[in-house]
Amino acid sequence: MTRTRMTTVLLPILVVLGSMAVLLLLAGTNPWDPVRTIVEGSIGWPPFEGGSGRKVGDTFMLWVPIALASAGLIVTFNAGMWNIGIEGQIIMGAIAAAFVAREVSVSRPLLILLAILAGAAGGMLWGLLVGVLRTAGGVNEIFGGLGLDFVALSITTYLIIGPWARSGVASTSGTNPFPDDALLPSLGGSKLSPLAIAIAVVALLGVWMLFRGTLYGLKLKAVGRNRPSSFLMGIPTNRYLLGSFMICGALAGLAGTSQAIGFHHKLIPAISGNFGFLAILVVLLARFQPVWVAPISFFFAMIAVGSPGLSLRLDLHGSLGGVLQGVLVLSAMLGLGWAAYLARRRATAAAESSNE
């Protein structure tokens, strides 16, 4: 069981890396160079020793939102929901945290605590909205979520060029930086915030626990797999669907909070960094396993931080990182389809054997 899971997760990654290497060889580049460039540009070479602390910090601080959003998506996926609205939930979390950071003045620890809580609440409400549209309005969560993504994006843009515009200039480059008191405490010289990392780790552990050991998690899974049966068992299915959206929204909101007061230190239009969409891919690659989310998110964070170096160091376009991501995900989906096919064949064989 674990062995098949290992191979279904690792195999596509290895296949992609292998085929990328062949492509690069054909293009006349040593395949090792871009790998080294990405690693060097993110966590340094040798890893965590050479390189700048700033880049290492950046990598970790991009890992945080990807991991948080992925943790949230594991919950909605298990409930059978495609929470495409996660982008909007990240953005609303960032906006709520930005509001606290800009408008509230209390002591520093309290301010940061409030910003974090507000961020979680903002994402949670935006997630709840998708859920309510789904359960009460019959709006498919994919369309509802996508619509709310655009709404959230428009609200950010409005705030940045409107009420929260930089003094004197209305520019889409972002708001004024938040006061220092509102920023997540970080390790000297970098953005690396132990608090943000702790939150992401706790979130991943929490989601792992949720589905491993709790009745709530099992019921969510039941609802996701068969709603009529769950309903007949007496599980309030709509309440559980809403619950999954709220949990996911809250975690996405925390991701947005980390982006706002931990990384960009201001509100920008692209505050989500598309990490919500990226997280969907991470979760699919990780086969919904929180354990795998951590390294895969880190891998993507490294690509995000390190791939701009490709064009500087080598004569390769920086979008190679994006190509890598895309191909990875496609092959992961193929792997997933293949695994499902095998499982179905096994199940049919088992059913046939017990029926016949």
Next chain:
Amino acid sequence: MPSPLLILFRALAAALFHECLTSHAMSLELREIHKHFGPVRANDGITLTVEAGTLHGLLGENGAGKSTLMKVLSGFHSADSGEIVLDGKRIELASPDDAIAAGIGMLHQDPLVFLPFTVIDNFVLGSPGSWLLDRRQATDELAGLCERYGFNFDPDIPARLLTVGERQQLEIIRLLWLGARVLILDEPTTGISADQRAKLFATLKALAAEGMSVIFVSHKLEEVADLCQRVTVMTRGKVVGDAELPTPPERLVEMMFGQVLDTHERDDVPLGDSNLKFDSVRTASGLLSEEPISLDVKSGEVVGIAGMEGSGQDTFLRLCCGMRTPTKGTVSIAGNDLTDQHYREFLDAEVKFLPAGRLEEGLIEGLTVTEHFVLTDRDTNFVIDWDAARKRSEHLVDQYSIKGTEASTAESLSGGNQQRLLLAMLPAKLKVLLMEHPTRGLDIESADWVWEQLLARREDGTSIVFASADLDELLRYSDRILVFFSGRIIGELEAAATNVDEIGLLIGGRKAGAEGIPT
């Protein structure tokens, strides 16, 4: 105006077609068929001969390997080894397409009819060739076949308006039209009315008389005994016996089970207070909207629901458990008015509903047996104690004789074992248990076991309300039988004072003249 040439061509085609239908009987031989699924030997060296022009029964309990064998014969599965010999010629079947081209047609348990399509579109759908479609000619030929076998279809209505029995008829003549000379019927009497069954049997006898070889797959002894001239009995992937019919049924039962089963006579349980009460209940429109229903089901009582599928039984059962809310009247459980409450409140009032679709509306695919017990155990804590849950689950698997382990997924269990799991998941205390087709698709042994469990619940005052298409089951286990017809209750009968004929007539919408029926 059709040209003379076309008329001539049509006449020729019709003649050829007729020729095909009446001549060239086929004998069929299966030699040493092996089919394994992983470690499981579904067919373990089956040898079987079906003479041309006979009705051949294939009898066996669920899981005996009948369906696998027929799927091999109809090209759906390919055998691991073995030969299929048709008229002395060995044939290879790689797909159902090959099988029908060779003259082997299979009527599946659920007729393969596309419900939104019209009758005629369904009829021509499987015909070979993909471009030229002569609907008019096909309509004529459909009409010809209908006349020949006494069927009656309007070719232009959508197939969803046909009853299950009519869909079968359509499927049979479609297979004949495609040139089937060997017809396989897999459990064809599931879900059709007694009338339609009689008609089906008459048709099959007529077909056999014309030289058609018919293989009738069933786990119902009486049907095979009624219909067939020869029977082969299968158990656990092997042929365990052959017999010319008629033969004493005890002998067949012995072949199937190795022993003659007792028929369980039910003991009466004294009836108690009202558990489920309907007072002038009706819905706004559609089924059950015409006549208000008043009904009182006592504790310990078993009420059977008869009727053709879709006559209002579904709606009735859902009204009983809060999945539907009546527009008029009141529904009470043990004296408490729950009329406007929903399913969850009914569940809290100890009302439980087990619909027909075990994997669709009962169990959850992908979850294990243990996980099912955890979900339905009211005492489970927020943090699950998996060790305790597994122990409890192993105990229940044992107690309910579920073939499988605590870690088996729901979908890996066979139908009978899924039903056992569902029963094992029921709460210990129940006021009302509602079921649809409690033993559909189960072998005799499992069905008896299920009823043993259900009847035992009466001792604790549970009322059982069940819908079934099996008249024997209704008569044997009910105290009272409600017959639904066309969206209303057409008859309410004391099970002890009625018989199959009376119920059969009522199901068909005819009230028996003799006895006064309280409605």
